[in-house]
Amino acid sequence: MKKFNISYIQVVVFVFTLIVFSDPALCHKILTENEQAYLRQKKTIVFVSQTTYPPFEFVAEQGDHTGMCIELARWMATELGFKAQFTDTSFQQAQQAVLSGKADVLTSFFYSEKRDKLFEFTDMFFPVPASIFVAFDRPDIKSIDDLNNKTIAMQKGDYALEFLKSKNVSFKVAYTSNFDQATDLVINGQADAIIGDEQIVLYHIYSMNLTDRIKKVGEPLYVGENCMSVKEGNILLQSILNKGLKNAREKGVWDGINQKWLGVHYSEKESFLIKYGFFILFLLAGLSLTTFLVWFWNVSLRKEVSVKTEKLARSEILYRSLFENANDAFFIYDLEGKFLDANPQSCKRFGYTRQEMLKMNTTDIDTPAYAKKFPERFSQIKGLGMTIFETVNISKTGNIIPTEINAQIITYKGQQAVLNIARDITERKQMEELLRIQRDLGMAIGSTSGLKNALDVCLEAALKVPGIDCGGIYLVDPEDETISLIVHKGLPKEFVDIASYFEAQSPQVKIIAKGKSIFLSYKKVMRALKIEKNDMETWIKADLKAIGIVPINHEGNIIGALNVGSKNHNSIPEFARYSMEAIATQMAGALAKIRSDQALKVSEDRLLAAIDAIDEGFIMFDAQDRLIMYNAKYMEIFNKTSHLLKIGKRFEDLVRESVKLEFPEAIGREKEWIANTIHNHTIADSSIEHKLYNGRWIKISDRKTKDGSTVGFRVDITKIKESEKRSQAALREKEVLLKEIHHRVKNNMQVISSLLSLQANKIADKRVSDAFEQAKARVHSMSLVHEILYQSDNLSEIPFQKYLETLAAELIQSFIVHGKQVNIKISAENIILGIEQAIPCGLIVTELLTNALKYAFPSKTPGTIKIKTSLLKNRIVMVISDNGIGLPPDFNPRNINTLGVRLVTDLVLEQLEGSWTLDKDQGVCWNISWPID
16 A cells, blocks of 8 residues: 555656646746747747767667757757757758758757858857867878878868868868768778767767777867757747757756766666576575485586686686776775775876875875865765766876766675776866856957957956966057057066067068967077067066967958967967967957957947038938937027937937927928828938928938938028029019010010001002011011010010911911911921020011912912921921912022012021922922021
8 A cells, every 4th residue: 555655646746747847838938929929830840950960960770860959959849839840961951951941940050150140059058079080090190280281071061171271271171971971981091081070970980890990189179069050030949949958958958968978878787686596596406406416516516616717717807907908097995995906097197106006095196175075975886886976186296187987886805895987087177168268258258348358358268278377469450460469467577568569570470470370388489589689588587488379360361369378388288279279269250340340430430420510410210210310410400309309219200299399381281291291201202391480491301221221411491592582583573674675575566567557558559568568467477476475484485386376377367368268287396496586487487378378379279288397306397388389380489589588598598597498399398497596
């Protein structure tokens, strides 16, 4: 019953836990409403991974997607309440899948500035060191410097290509789809080396039993920041993933996955039955056969003892071989902590002989702080039978050694003892410290304003690396290529005075310009820099033993150098060298951005000063019509509503609040006025004039920019308006005067016409009378021009169509005999003439129409007269034709001395400076043209 109760309680606890941790409300507490809405709309998040990238992600033999990143993604999907779909492909195709929208998330991707332009990255969740791997028998490649002119195998799209180019390494590339293929190329001799992610390459090496075919050389070239990534701009999904990662860390899921895939695995202990089954069976058999097989049992026992003895001897040899040849330190101590045995690696690491260690206690190789923890650790070992913990050992010479201990209770020579397998984790701790320094540096730079402050932060980060005691940062002047020491720490003042500035052709600048880091003893550096004798004493006072010069390279340009020194080491430690280059790389982008931001700030300040100096009102709204800028002149123009100007205020709100205060023309029609103003502002392609309450006139001009913003100018045109008003008044006075002149000329012409008419009535001779009538018609045609001008709004332009129609109508009334049907058709194509051309044209038309009306249609014959005027290039062409009886065959205007014909030709040639032709084939057709005035 008790057992049933305990199981029941466990079930209840499990169900309660399941309810709590699967409650959708938990997701709601983590995600914002926008993030929840995104997941509801998206429904399924597609994760794309590499087919072969163990242990982070790969496709298992059963076809399942598995690995550290996959497990993490699955947990996040369950925790945050979304459906996850997994697919796989090659590394480069996986990147393209996210960029093209075929997938949403790339499950494993190193961060870099170049990639950051195309992708949004989550927080880093797995650091991945990348190292050089070569064939096991290859002695010539030990570091990155040995890769020049070599063939490097790498999976397509890997960060290694970007890294090698940044280090100016000259190499050939053998592209593969994954690290397995790249590793095989090196083993088969088709490539010289592979730069591979350690966990992945080592996984392949050990799983395929290739440890005798390929090896890792040198320190890691870099530590990749393994993240998940989404397409650039997908901030919501990036935020969701970051929250999932954070939750995984807080709940220990991340640690569990990390330990599962990367932690040390131990073989399972033998069960009791397996370990002692033989003896149990043997005992049972002996009991059952004791009565009749005593003698046989004795023989068998002797044989068994012999066999066991032989096996034990073989086991002892195997154990001793492993113990003596292991790369890790193996040592055994009793339950009091006294050493019972130690392998050669232990003696080598701690600097003691085996005899010395057998006289020591385990706490003797711990630092004092960790030695105090021995009782607590030993209690864990006894309670669990085994445990793993970290400690800090100290060697005989005082070297500090971070160590990971795998401790297990064993039986040693018949007594209980503890076997410790001690792994030196100095490199791992150094890498963790570097990552912490880089993380802190990134955060510090992000919250720092000013270039010098940022450089101080960078130098502080460099000095945190073990082995570095002092240093300084130089910046290159892009104009003259000189360098100046901007910040420094730990250097004597006398040294700083002579080393604070170097000319472009100095050895110091030439070394930096090569773009390669150098780490040498201080004496060698002084010889390379050719220090002058009078400065030598000051350089020696710096009291340095080793120095490092690391160029700061941004996008192929050397922008400065990180110089560091050591006062305790004859050479800069290997890891410190790697750290300085990593920090310098991180500095490059940050410093370039700060410089760019400063230059942008200067440009913005200059632009604002220039805008503020404009003698016109300036205002600017963003693409959402929110106020972002205005100048002092704008406030001066709209001083009555200047208090309404607030950055971020919408244009519509500004108009509604200011309409009654500034624009009297809007009174009584405010709604319509506001709508029109907003419409004109939205279109932004015209200029509008408004009168303000203070009586001043303002011209408003708005224009759109490419990004959708609106730029507006407000020009005070009061003086222009006043000038226009004076000009219009003067113009009206002139127009009145001109109209009066035209009126008087017309009246005088009419008096002359009346006198000619009176004189014609008193003359009995018809020929003389007709001459007077023709003169009267000519005078009337000239009078008609002045009458049209007097009635017109424009005193310089005569509409030719109207003029001809009026002239023709009056001539018909004067010359048509009762009953004669003559139709006059006029087409002048909206031609406008000045008075200089209108008067001679009127006289010409009068003469030709008069002749046609008098002679072309005898005996009441009906007919048509056409007057067609058109523009042809830069000339006016006037055609006057009729379908009457025509002219005699021998008629030639040039030989005729009649006043009418002579008047026509003279006016065309002399007044209009034109030309004429006469066609007599069908009726009469005068073709007259003259240049446009």
